[in-house]
Amino acid sequence: MTRSTERIDAEPTERTPTAVSQPRLGIIGWGRWAWRQLTSMRTALFLLLLLALAAVPGSLFPQRTADPNGVVQYFKENPGLAPILDKFQVFDAYTSFWFSSIYLLLFLSLIGCVLPRTVHHLRAIRTAPPRTPARLSRMPGFIALDLNDDGKATGSAVTAPDAIAAARSLLRRRGYRVAVFEGAQTKDSTELSVSAERGYLREAGNLVFHIALLGILITVGIGGGFGYNGNRVVVEGQTMINTLAAYDSFNPGRFFTDAELSPYSIRLDKLAVTYETQNKDARGLPTDYTATVTARTQDSRNGYKTTIKVNEPLNIGGTNVYLLGNGYAPHITVRDPRGHVVFSDFVPFLPQDSNLTSLGVVKVPDGLQQQIGMMGFFYPTKAVAQNGAFYSSYPDVKAPMLTLNVYSGDLGLNGGVPRSVYTLDTSRLKQLTGVSTGVKSIELAPGYSQQLPDGLGSVSLDGVSRFASFQVNHDPAQGWVLLFTVCAFGGLLTSLFVPRRRLWVKAIGQASGPLRLEYAGLARGDDPQLETVVETLAQNHIEALRNRDPGASDGRHPEEDTRRTT
Amino acid sequence: MTDTLSQLSLLLIIGAIAIYAAAFVTFALDLARRRSPSVTVISAVARHAEAETPTSTTRLANAIGNTGVLVRQSTTSADAHEERPQTSGVLRAAFVLTLVGFGLHLGADVLRGIAAGRVPWANMWEFSMTGTLIIVGVFLLVTLKYDLRFLGTFVIGLVLLLLGIASARYYVPVAPLPPALQSYWLVIHVIVAIIATGFFALGFALSGVQLLKARRERQETDARPPQFAFLRTLPKWAALENLAYRMNIVGFILWTFTLIAGAIWAEKAWGRYWGWDTKEVWTFIIWVLYAGYIHARATRGWRGSRSAWLALIGFSAVMFNFGIVNVFFKGLHSYSGL
Ligand code: HEM
Numbered sequence: 057m058t059r060s061t062e063r064i065d066a067e068p069t070e071r072t073p074t075a076v077s078q079p080r081l082g083i084i085g086w087g088r089w090a091w092r093q094l095t096s097m098r099t100a101l102f103l104l105l106l107l108a109l110a111a112v113p114g115s116l117f118p119q120r121t122a123d124p125n126g127v128v129q130y131f132k133e134n135p136g137l138a139p140i141l142d143k144f145q146v147f148d149a150y151t152s153f154w155f156s157s158i159y160l161l162l163f164l165s166l167i168g169c170v171l172p173r174t175v176h177h178l179r180a181i182r183t184a185p186p187r188t189p190a191r192l193s194r195m196p197g198f199i200a201l202d203l204n205d206d207g208k209a210t211g212s213a214v215t216a217p218d219a220i221a222a223a224r225s226l227l228r229r230r231g232y233r234v235a236v237f238e239g240a241q242t243k244d245s246t247e248l249s250v251s252a253e254r255g256y257l258r259e260a261g262n263l264v265f266h267i268a269l270l271g272i273l274i275t276v277g278i279g280g281g282f283g284y285n286g287n288r289v290v291v292e293g294q295t296m297i298n299t300l301a302a303y304d305s306f307n308p309g310r311f312f313t314d315a316e317l318s319p320y321s322i323r324l325d326k327l328a329v330t331y332e333t334q335n336k337d338a339r340g341l342p343t344d345y346t347a348t349v350t351a352r353t354q355d356s357r358n359g360y361k362t363t364i365k366v367n368e369p370l371n372i373g374g375t376n377v378y379l380l381g382n383g384y385a386p387h388i389t390v391r392d393p394r395g396h397v398v399f400s401d402f403v404p405f406l407p408q409d410s411n412l413t414s415l416g417v418v419k420v421p422d423g424l425q426q427q428i429g430m431m432g433f434f435y436p437t438k439a440v441a442q443n444g445a446f447y448s449s450y451p452d453v454k455a456p457m458l459t460l461n462v463y464s465g466d467l468g469l470n471g472g473v474p475r476s477v478y479t480l481d482t483s484r485l486k487q488l489t490g491v492s493t494g495v496k497s498i499e500l501a502p503g504y505s506q507q508l509p510d511g512l513g514s515v516s517l518d519g520v521s522r523f524a525s526f527q528v529n530h531d532p533a534q535g536w537v538l539l540f541t542v543c544a545f546g547g548l549l550t551s552l553f554v555p556r557r558r559l560w561v562k563a564i565g566q567a568s569g570p571l572r573l574e575y576a577g578l579a580r581g582d583d584p585q586l587e588t589v590v591e592t593l594a595q596n597h598i599e600a601l602r603n604r605d606p607g608a609s610d611g612r613h614p615e616e617d618t619r620r621t622t
Numbered sequence: 623m624t625d626t627l628s629q630l631s632l633l634l635i636i637g638a639i640a641i642y643a644a645a646f647v648t649f650a651l652d653l654a655r656r657r658s659p660s661v662t663v664i665s666a667v668a669r670h671a672e673a674e675t676p677t678s679t680t681r682l683a684n685a686i687g688n689t690g691v692l693v694r695q696s697t698t699s700a701d702a703h704e705e706r707p708q709t710s711g712v713l714r715a716a717f718v719l720t721l722v723g724f725g726l727h728l729g730a731d732v733l734r735g736i737a738a739g740r741v742p743w744a745n746m747w748e749f750s751m752t753g754t755l756i757i758v759g760v761f762l763l764v765t766l767k768y769d770l771r772f773l774g775t776f777v778i779g780l781v782l783l784l785l786g787i788a789s790a791r792y793y794v795p796v797a798p799l800p801p802a803l804q805s806y807w808l809v810i811h812v813i814v815a816i817i818a819t820g821f822f823a824l825g826f827a828l829s830g831v832q833l834l835k836a837r838r839e840r841q842e843t844d845a846r847p848p849q850f851a852f853l854r855t856l857p858k859w860a861a862l863e864n865l866a867y868r869m870n871i872v873g874f875i876l877w878t879f880t881l882i883a884g885a886i887w888a889e890k891a892w893g894r895y896w897g898w899d900t901k902e903v904w905t906f907i908i909w910v911l912y913a914g915y916i917h918a919r920a921t922r923g924w925r926g927s928r929s930a931w932l933a934l935i936g937f938s939a940v941m942f943n944f945g946i947v948n949v950f951f952k953g954l955h956s957y958s959g960l
Contacts, residue, residue, distance in 0.1 A: 097917065097921045098924075100917060101914055101917045101918055101921055104913055104917060105911070108910040108911050108914065112907065114898055114903055115900040115904060115947070121897065122897055198694065198695070199682070199692070200693040200695075201686060201692045202690055203690040204691065276896070285893065335624070335797065337794075338798055341797060341800065343798050343799070343800075343801065344801055366891060367802065367805040367891050369893065376893060378892065378893040529894060534895070541885075545878060548875065548878060549875065552874075572693075573690075582868070582871075584864065591682050
């Protein structure tokens, strides 16, 4: 109720005494009052602006979902402030209680607003346009003229019913809903008018838009609840299987069950990367990544070859597989002093810069006298800075080099605490090589091996492959989200650009004197064309009257659907 | 080849900046001249031109012919200028300068595109160049329908400011597209965002002038000394507000499309259609702000100056999103090329 009177183009209605003037409210009264406040246009506006404001902090502070390392970093840099901010869920801003409450209130308000409007609109569609205002001269685009056609041209003088019949058919032909009304009748004047309305689609579009927003919210929620996404690093030649255990990281929705993981596997045959070589301003910029893979599903057990590229995910088993990252995985072998292999594998190194200087960790828990860990850098194209430090000068493998610092002691693998394969906890390790120890770090080119310090054994770099970092995504409601989005967009277009307006033509027949014709309109919502439309209507109406063919005024007598005004 | 073309593009853009600067001064001169009442007299040329094109009123009168007598026709108070806008030679000169500047600007943009072998909107420099081009383009386009030349000072001023900042801070040589940007969504998503920005810019200028004008009208009704004499010749605030609204809703529709297209692209490129990445957040904030503006305009007590302030805030957010978020905020959209 509040809504319709608060809208700027609302029809003035007599308001029933509001709650304010009632002495006692009671619980129901208060509830009704609260609901009316919540669903008022002003509240909707306030909540919208609040939503915009509440979205800001999440862009200023790192978010756990998008940038977990940033959060860790923030905690390190602001040890005093971070925990307080964390209490207010600043690092999970978009799932925080304050953000959620704003949008939930907004959508509650939306429901409270759209439901009555829908009912109102459905009723409006079925009822005839409201009666012509008594004084059209107050309305926009008002035109009045006296018709002094004496009937010489057409054989009979134009009467009020003639004029109204012509106006009625003119308006109907233009898609207006019309109703004819009889106005004040006196001895020497009769008043007839046609009231026309068009643009019901405008309000319909508006309702579709708002309802579709609700649809988007709900389907996004469902998708998040039942979907999952996971990441997996795959080295060339390796296969990933779509099982929970195969993922490096996995984010299930609240209602996820294992059964949703459809069985398939993907082998990364090759990851081809092209770099810019011609443009001297952009040398070494990657211009293409193509992962060639062999995919196997239950339907195609022998597998089929296909490719995954950035912007071109692979659709398989109800999931999408994206190529999100890449890097190098040196193949490293560690032998004990007698030459027995104790470790041999591809170790993905994480890129640190655009020339793919990469950081990695090797952990050898068994087979040597002590547990050892090695941490170091891989440079695809080694270069030496003036201070003697290595760096990579080009992202492709031109002059590869691996450096490793060796640590021995307790790797902390037996504590039951999950450890990332990309980090080395050095708190219980002793550094054996590197600057502080006086022992030179291990430096290896492919095909070479070197002794570990303290006679622990040897380490060799056998070769280098690329790895791809894949993300697997499953969102069962995505199609629905898209559908509602399209509805919202369509509704928005209709609601902003379909003009909704009323037009009136009034004919006042005077016993003595000319026939007075009046035209006016009223826009409901923004309507830049209104005045022009009224003028054109007047113009066409007069032309129609002048060229009229008596008796051919669409076959119906205007009295048929005339309503008497009181 | 690439080098020559991109250098030529740079030369053209410098030329465009020079011409825009001249246009800006001329537009400002026109506003200043509007103070003196002597030039508000309609020039003979303009009056002549008016007689040539039948207005709707004369058309209506013709239709009535000798059949009837027009008793009354209300003219919209909202659309009428307070005083007839003069078509001064200065204003025309400013407009011609803008057209010339636009020509050079367009040339610069196209050459940059050819040099890069792709659409010229893939890094901050190119966003700035194409963005300002579109702002001027939208201004010229809308002027075909509504005479908004009085906004020239504001629009060209804004464009000069942006181009100045861009050439000082954002210039980067041509570089190939990184794989993440190799998508037709780059073409669609970004250009629609830029066009939306063009409409928002006009809406911003109109809302700004509207606020000034509303203040002046209040000063006049309160019989206080009115400020900014040039405002006298501009449309009434209600007419300005209608125009601003029209610009802003076109911008809003395009922005909505940008948001949707961005989500579809994000789904293709990053595996999720929405992830509250900083750029996504700001696109959303802008969208909500303009939705707020539309609501405000439909709410009793908010139409007029209050909703105009929201339009100003909305456009500030657009500029913030472009100039600050792109460059200084960390996120997946790190394509500024800086
Ligand atoms: C989820 C938050 C909302 C968003 C994003 C939103 C957005 C919009 C947009 C973009 C429009 C203009 C397009 C159109 O007319 O269809 C609009 C119009 C409108 N909205 Fe909302 N809206 C929201 C919530 C609400 C709520 C809660 C109410 C009721 C209290 C409401 C009432 C209206 C009305 C009455 C209009 C028509 C304005 C006019 O006639 O110009 N909206 N809304």
